Amino acid sequence: LGEPVVTVNDCPHCGSRTYADVGxxxxxxxxxxxxxxGVSMVLPRREVLALDTLLRAAPRFVxxxxxxxxxxxxxxxxxxxxxxxxxxxSKLRTKLRPLGVAISMQRNGGYGLKRA
Numbered sequence: 865l866g867e868p869v870v871t872v873n874d875c876p877h878c879g880s881r882t883y884a885d886v887g888x889x890x891x892x893x894x895x896x897x898x899x900x901x902g903v904s905m906v907l908p909r910r911e912v913l914a915l916d917t918l919l920r921a922a923p924r925f926v927x928x929x930x931x932x933x934x935x936x937x938x939x940x941x942x943x944x945x946x947x948x949x950x951x952x953x954s955k956l957r958t959k960l961r962p963l964g965v966a967i968s969m970q971r972n973g974g975y976g977l978k979r980a
Contacts, residue, residue, distance in 0.1 A: 900963040911956045918977050925974035
């Protein structure tokens with residue numbers, strides 16, 4: 865994956881989470897407010913959960929099952945299909961590209977972050 869991309873700093877006062885090495889700040893995990901390099905955006909809940917899961921694991925890849933659990937939790941009904949996960953990751957990949965962050969995929973289906 866290249867260089868490690870993450871140093872996590874959680875703010876005890878406001879609850880924001882800063883990923884210093886890539887300059888990404890998850891300002892509000894529930895509302896999906898994210899900023900990086902002076903650009904702010906609101907991500908849908910599943911996308912911000914995917915981003916948080918990927919950032920916490922970087923520079924390692926996250927297996928599809930673990931990413932699914934990070935996005936949807938453990939669901940007795942089985943939850944959405946894995947195709948839904950791939951769709952959210954694809955949309956997130958497009959949104960992160962201008963911020964200099966890329967999402968790559970392993971052949972076995974895992975995802976990881978790297979600098980673009």
